[in-house]
Amino acid sequence: MRRAGLIARAELALMVRSRVALIGVVALLLLSTIAAATSQAHMAQERLSRLANQTQTDALFEAQPARHPHRMVHYGSYVFRPIGPLAGFDPGIDPFSGTTLYLEGHRQNSATISAVRENSSLMRFGQLTPAFVLQTLAPLLLIFLGFSMITRERGRGSLRLLLSSGVTAGDIIFGKTLALGSIGLVALVPAWLALFLMALAMPSEAGAAAMIGLGCGLYVLIWVVGIVAASALAQTGQGALLSLIGIWCFVAIVAPRGAAELASRLAPLDSRATTDLTIQAELRQLGDSHNPDDPFFAAFKARILAQHRVTKVEDLPFNFRGAVSAEGEALTSRLFDKYFVELATVQRTQSQIVSGLSILSPALAVRHVSMAGAGTDLETHLRFLQQSEAHRFAMVQYLNGLHRDKLNHADDAARSKDRAAEQRTRIAADNWAKVPDFVFKPTRAAERLSAALAPILTLSLWLGAMLVLAVWSRRVLEGRAL
Amino acid sequence: MKHVWREINFLVRQRASVWAIALLAGLAALSVGLGLQEVARQKAAMSEVIALQKKDTAAIKVFATDAGDAAYYRFHPTWDPPSALAFAALGQRDIAPSTLRIRALALEGQIYENEAQNPELALPGRFDFAFVLIYLAPLVLVVLFYDLWSGEREAGRLSSLQAVPKAWVRIWLPRVAARFGLVSSVLVVVFWGGALISGAGIGDTIAFTALILALLGFWTLIATWVAKGAGSSPTNAAVLATIWFVITLIAPAGSNLVINAATPIPDGAAIMRENREAVHDAWDIDRDATLQRFYKLYPEYATSPPMQRPFEWKWYYAFQHLGDQQVEPLSTAYRAGIVEREARAGLVALALPPIAIQRALYRIAGTDMSAQWDYQDRIRAYHTQLRTYYYPFLFSAKPFTSADFDAAPAYAPR
Numbered sequence: 001m002r003r004a005g006l007i008a009r010a011e012l013a014l015m016v017r018s019r020v021a022l023i024g025v026v027a028l029l030l031l032s033t034i035a036a037a038t039s040q041a042h043m044a045q046e047r048l049s050r051l052a053n054q055t056q057t058d059a060l061f062e063a064q065p066a067r068h069p070h071r072m073v074h075y076g077s078y079v080f081r082p083i084g085p086l087a088g089f090d091p092g093i094d095p096f097s098g099t100t101l102y103l104e105g106h107r108q109n110s111a112t113i114s115a116v117r118e119n120s121s122l123m124r125f126g127q128l129t130p131a132f133v134l135q136t137l138a139p140l141l142l143i144f145l146g147f148s149m150i151t152r153e154r155g156r157g158s159l160r161l162l163l164s165s166g167v168t169a170g171d172i173i174f175g176k177t178l179a180l181g182s183i184g185l186v187a188l189v190p191a192w193l194a195l196f197l198m199a200l201a202m203p204s205e206a207g208a209a210a211m212i213g214l215g216c217g218l219y220v221l222i223w224v225v226g227i228v229a230a231s232a233l234a235q236t237g238q239g240a241l242l243s244l245i246g247i248w249c250f251v252a253i254v255a256p257r258g259a260a261e262l263a264s265r266l267a268p269l270d271s272r273a274t275t276d277l278t279i280q281a282e283l284r285q286l287g288d289s290h291n292p293d294d295p296f297f298a299a300f301k302a303r304i305l306a307q308h309r310v311t312k313v314e315d316l317p318f319n320f321r322g323a324v325s326a327e328g329e330a331l332t333s334r335l336f337d338k339y340f341v342e343l344a345t346v347q348r349t350q351s352q353i354v355s356g357l358s359i360l361s362p363a364l365a366v367r368h369v370s371m372a373g374a375g376t377d378l379e380t381h382l383r384f385l386q387q388s389e390a391h392r393f394a395m396v397q398y399l400n401g402l403h404r405d406k407l408n409h410a411d412d413a414a415r416s417k418d419r420a421a422e423q424r425t426r427i428a429a430d431n432w433a434k435v436p437d438f439v440f441k442p443t444r445a446a447e448r449l450s451a452a453l454a455p456i457l458t459l460s461l462w463l464g465a466m467l468v469l470a471v472w473s474r475r476v477l478e479g480r481a482l
Numbered sequence: 483m484k485h486v487w488r489e490i491n492f493l494v495r496q497r498a499s500v501w502a503i504a505l506l507a508g509l510a511a512l513s514v515g516l517g518l519q520e521v522a523r524q525k526a527a528m529s530e531v532i533a534l535q536k537k538d539t540a541a542i543k544v545f546a547t548d549a550g551d552a553a554y555y556r557f558h559p560t561w562d563p564p565s566a567l568a569f570a571a572l573g574q575r576d577i578a579p580s581t582l583r584i585r586a587l588a589l590e591g592q593i594y595e596n597e598a599q600n601p602e603l604a605l606p607g608r609f610d611f612a613f614v615l616i617y618l619a620p621l622v623l624v625v626l627f628y629d630l631w632s633g634e635r636e637a638g639r640l641s642s643l644q645a646v647p648k649a650w651v652r653i654w655l656p657r658v659a660a661r662f663g664l665v666s667s668v669l670v671v672v673f674w675g676g677a678l679i680s681g682a683g684i685g686d687t688i689a690f691t692a693l694i695l696a697l698l699g700f701w702t703l704i705a706t707w708v709a710k711g712a713g714s715s716p717t718n719a720a721v722l723a724t725i726w727f728v729i730t731l732i733a734p735a736g737s738n739l740v741i742n743a744a745t746p747i748p749d750g751a752a753i754m755r756e757n758r759e760a761v762h763d764a765w766d767i768d769r770d771a772t773l774q775r776f777y778k779l780y781p782e783y784a785t786s787p788p789m790q791r792p793f794e795w796k797w798y799y800a801f802q803h804l805g806d807q808q809v810e811p812l813s814t815a816y817r818a819g820i821v822e823r824e825a826r827a828g829l830v831a832l833a834l835p836p837i838a839i840q841r842a843l844y845r846i847a848g849t850d851m852s853a854q855w856d857y858q859d860r861i862r863a864y865h866t867q868l869r870t871y872y873y874p875f876l877f878s879a880k881p882f883t884s885a886d887f888d889a890a891p892a893y894a895p896r
Contacts, residue, residue: 020717031732038739053751060759065766075762078755093601096577100751102591102758110596113750116577116604118820120741120827121841121851124574124607125734132735140727144720238715242498242625245723249621254509256606257613261516264603271527272598273559273581277534284541291545347600354602371602378602415792422792 003167007175011149012182024141025186032133032190039129040088040194047087050080050099054438062433066426068415069402070325076104077395079438081111081384084375085202086209089194090131090367092376095123101385103392105329105399108336110272111385130191131370134216135363136252138187139223143244146180146227148237150477155237159477169232169477173470177228184220191216208373208445211452215369218459222362225466232473255361263353267346275343279335286335289328300327314409321412322404326397333393340389344382351378358455362462368455375442379451384440391438398435402427485656486663493626493660502625507668509618513611514676517569520610521680524568524580528561531581535559549875549882550795552890553868557583560864560893562857565848566682567690570611570673571840573849576604582861586869588805590757590813593861594750611673612843615694616836617730619669620701624722626661627705629715630654636715654710662702669694686846693846697839701726729834737830745826747819753812760808764801776800779807783877796876803869817855824851860896867891 015021057078064075081099098111116123126132150172153159162172192213199209227244234240270278287296304323305311313320358364371377403412406427414421443451493499539556546552561581568575579597607613634640643653670691677687708722764772769789773796777784789797831838844850871891875882 049749053749053755057755060755064762067765071762071765075758078751080751093605096604097601098596100754102754110598112594112596112754114577114596118747118750118823119738120820120823121574121844122734122738122741122827122830122837125738125837126731128732128735128739136731137727140723144724148716238629238719241716241719245621245624245719249618253617254609257609260603260606261609264600265516265519268523269599271531271581272579272595273531273583274527274534275598276583277531277538280538281534281541343598347602350600351602378600381601417791417793419792 001174003171004175004178007167007172008178008182011176011179015145015179015183021145024144025183028133028137028141028187029190031128031137032130032187035128035133036088036130036190036194039091039127040198043083043088043091043094046094047083050082053078053100054080054082058437061435064429064432066429068422068425069322069399069407069427069431070105072432073105073325073396073399073403076102077392077435077438078102079384079388079391079440081381082440082442084380084442085205086195086198086212086374087376088198089129089191089209089212090370090374090376091127091129092371092374093378093381094376095119095127097381101388103388103395105325105396106332108340108389108392111381130194131367134187134191135219135366135370138184138220139248139252140245141187142180142184142220142223142227143241143248145183146176146224147231147234147241147244149176149180149228150231151234151237151240154480163478169474172477173228173232173474176231177225177470180224180228181221184224188216188220204445208375208448208452211449211456212370212373215366215373215452215456215459218456218463219362219366222459222462222466225463225470229466229469229473232470232477251361252363255357255364256367259354259357259361259364262357263350266353267349269343269346269350275339279332279339283332283335287328287331289324296331297324297327300324316409318404319407319409319412320404321409322400322402322407325403326400329393329396329400333389336389340386344386347378347382355455355458358458359461362459365455365458365462369452369459372451372455373448375448377451380443383443387440388438391436395435402431406431485652486659489656489660490664493664499626502622503664503668506614506619506622506665507672510611510614510669510672511675513609513614514569514672517572517610518676518679520572520608521564521569524564524575528563528581531561531583532559535583543884543887546887547882548795549872549886550798552882552887553586553795553799553872553876555585556890557585558864558868558890558893559583560857560861561895562853562860563895565686566680567677567686567847568849569676569680570690571843571847571849572608572610573612573844573847574851574854575849576608578854578857580857584861584865584868586799586802586865586872588757588761588802589862589865590806590809591754591761593858594754611676612840612847615669615697615843616840619665619698620726620730620836621723623661623665623698623701623705624719624726626665627658627702627709628719628722630657630706630709631711632709632713632715632718658702658706662698666695666698669698689846690843693839693842697836700835700839729836733834734830734837737827741823741826741830745819745823747823748812748816750816753809753816756812757805757809761801761805764797764804769797772801772804773797775804779803780873780877783873786877786879799869799872799876820851821855856896860893864891864893 061077064072079101083094087094095115098114100113101111102109126136150159153162153172159172163169195209195213199206230244231240234243288294289297301313304316304320305313308316310316354364355368358368368377372379407425411421411424415425535557542552542555546555559581560583564575564580576599579595582593582595584592631640634643643649646652673690673694674687677690704725705722708718708725711718713721773789786796828841831841841850845852868891874880875886
C-alpha cells in the first residue's frame, strides 16, 4: 500500500514536470468550467423565457372579451415545457424536441419550436455542456496521460528493476491507478462543483444531483482502471494508445449513433401525418358529426332525449349543440389518447434498446444516468405531452360545458345568420379566468432516482469488468517481467 | 508509380493497417446501406401519406360542398422527397418534417409543425456516410500515418532511408500516396456503389467524390506534417488525435455557442401567438373594416357585396390571411436570424475545412438547412396558390362544383 502510494507520487511528479500533461489538464478544466457556466446560464435564461411565455399566454386567455365559448375552444392556449433545475448539467433532449404546444379543440398539435431548428447546423457536431466534456473529452485526456504509464516502465527496463526490488505487480498497477485516478478526480471537480451548486440552490434535487455525480464518477473510474490495465497488457506504448483511441472512438462516437440508428429500425415510428390521417379515418368510422344521419350521433341524440323525456332537442333544459360538441371532443380525445399510447410505447421501446446497448458502451449508460437524473430524457417529454393533452381536454370540456349550460339553443342555431342572436351567444369574459392554469408535474426526484438505478448498475458492471481486467493484467505483468 | 505499388504491398502486409482499412470499409458500407434504407423509408412514408390523404379528401368531399367548407376541412399534402444523394448525407432531414399537410387557413400556425420522432434518437446524430467520412476516416489516416517517420527512427533505419538519393520521391511520397490512395479508393468505391444503386446524377457524384478526396487530402497533409516532426510515435498519435478532436468536436461546439450569443433571434413561440391574436381578434372587431383591409391587398374583390350575416366564409378567409400578413415582419426576422446563424457557421467553416466539407456534402445532397428553407418556400408559394384558388368562389360568388373541388391545385415537389 505504501509502495503503491510512492509509485503514484512519482508518476504524478512526472506528469507535473511534463508540460504536455499539465496543459492537457488545464485545458480540460478550462473547457469544463466554460461549459458549466455557459450551459447553466443558457438554460436559466431559457427557463425564464418559457415561464414568461406561459404567464403571458395565460394572461391573454383570461383577458379575452365576451365571446361564444366555442370561439375560445378555437382560440385555445399554449403550454411551454418547463426546464428542471439540473438541466444546465445535461440539457439532454431539451434542444432536440419541441418546447411549445398549441392546445385547441378537435386537434392535437405537435410540440414545436426546438433549438435544433433555430441553431446553425454546427449544433449537430455536439454541444459544449458539462456532460459532453466529461463523457467525451475527459476519457481521451486520460488515455493520453495514461497509455504509457506501464509500457514505458517496461520499455526502459525499469519494470524488472522495480519487481526485483520487492515491489509487486499489484503495487505497480494500484499505484498507477491512483495516479491516473487523481487526474480523473481533477477532471471531475468542475462537474461535481456545478452539480453541488445546483443542489444547493434547489435542495430537493440533491438526491438526483448525487446520482448524476456518482454516475460520472463511476464512468471516469471505468476509464482510469481500463487504461491502466491496457497499459499493463499492451506490448508497446503505441499499441496501447492505438487500441485505446479505437475503443474510445467506438464507445463515445460510434456507439451512440449506431444505437440510435438500430433502435429506429427495430422499432419504427409512423410519421406524424400518417398518424393524423389514421386518426381521422378511424374517427369517421366511429361517428361523423358532419353526417346528419350518422348512427353514433343519432344514437347520442336519442339517448339524451330519452333521458330527459322530451321529443325535440329544443325542449331540453340545456343547449344540445354544446352537448354534441362535448361528446365529439370526448370521442376524438379517446383516439388521441389511444394513439399517444402507441407512440409512447414505440418511443420508450426505442430508448430501451439504446439503454440495452449500454452493455457495449458505458457512454450510453452515463448519458442515461445524467439525462434521467436531470429530467431531460424522453420520459419528461412524454409526460409533458401527456399532461398537456389532459389539460387540453379539460379546458375544451370546460368551455363545452359553458356552451351547453349558458347558451340558448335557438340563439346558438341562428348565430351565423342573425346578428342579435350572435350577440346573445357571447358569454361574460370572467368565465375564461376559471379555466385552470397548466401546471406541469415533472418526474419526481424519487422516480428519477429509480430510473437512474439501472444505468448505474450497468456502470458498476462495467467497473467490475475493468477491475477483473486489472487483476488479470497484474498476472500478465508478473509473468512477462520474469 | 512502381514505388507506390511497392508501398501498397508493404502496407497490406501490416496487420494493424489492414484491420483499420477493413474496419473503415465495413463501416462505410454499413452507413451506405443504412442510408439507402432510410431514404427508401422516407419515400415510402411520403407515398403512404399521399395515399391516406386521398381517402381523407374523398370523405371530406361528401359533405364539403361549398368552397368555404372545402377550404376549411381539406388538408393538402406537401412533401420534400430526398435527393438521389441523400443516402450519403442524411443531414438535417431528421429534425424537420418531410411531409406537411396544410390548409388554406393562416399558415403561420401550421408551418412550424414538428415530426413525431424520439428526441433521444436525434440527439447523437445520424450514422451516415458523411459521418464515417468526417469523423472516422481521419482517425484511420492517423493510424496509418503517425509512425511513418518516427517508426523508422525508433527502429534505427531513418538515417539510412534519408540517405537514399531523392528520398522524398522514392520513399516518402510513395508511402504517403499509398496510404491516401488506399483509404480514398475504399471510400470512393463504397460511395459509388451507393450512388449507382440510388441513381445519382453524374455531376453530383463527381462533386461528392471531389469533396471526399479533399477531406482525405486535408487530413493527409496534417498527418504528414505532424508525422515528419521530431516527436516519438505515441506523441505523434496523441497530437493527431487532439487536432482531430479539436477540429471535429470542440471548435464547432464552441463556435455554435458564440454564434448563438452574437445572433439573437425573435421568439418563435411569439410568432405563433401573435398570429393567433391577429386571427381571433377579427371576431370582435368591425367585420367590414377587416374586409376593407383585405381588399387593399386584393382590389379585384373589392366589389364583393357587403356582409349580410354575422358569419361569412369570405370574411373568415380574409382575416386568416390578414393574420399572416400581420406577423410577416416577425416571421421574416425569425427566419433571417436563423439564416444569419447559418451564414456565420459558414464563416467558421472557412477556418475548419472538415466542417466546410460536411456543409458542402449536405448542400449537394439537399439535406442542409437551406434545403429546408427551400421546402418552406415551396410550401408558402403553394399555400398562396391554394388560398387564391378558393378566393373567386368566396368573393365573386362563383359556383363551387364537384369538379372545382377536384381542380384545387396540387403540390409539385422539386
